[in-house]
Amino acid sequence: MSVVMEIPRSIKSDLRWVKICHKDDLVPNSGITALVNQQQIALYYLPKQNNAVYAVDNWDPIAKAYVMSRGIVGDQDGVLCVASPLLKQHYDLATGKCLEVPEHTLGTWKTRWNNNELWLYIG
DSSP: OOOOOBOOTTOOTTOOEEEEEEGGGSOBTEEEEEEETTEEEEEEEETTTTTEEEEEESEETTTTEEOGGGSEEEEETTEEEEEOTTTOOEEETTTOBBSSSTTOBOOEEOEEEETTEEEEEOO
């Protein structure tokens, strides 16, 4: 399931952290899509991983499609990753690096919780 939550264009460029959604908007152990300043970001809420939310590009650079939020989250040789739903490459959720084709990477963003609200660092 993908949910698009758009941040208004009125966000000032000097703002470093932006509120993305409430915890209840996220699907545990799955991905959703957030639209932040016209850029699609895949968010993965992993409550068993210290309540972590990983944020990476939704654009799959190998398949050339906005699909990463639909990927399956898992573990590949001890690395927490997401598998592309189209061509099945695995991307490290912490670094964005493709495990099979290291020259391809996804952008990553820092996230934090504030009173059950998810915030994303865009600075």
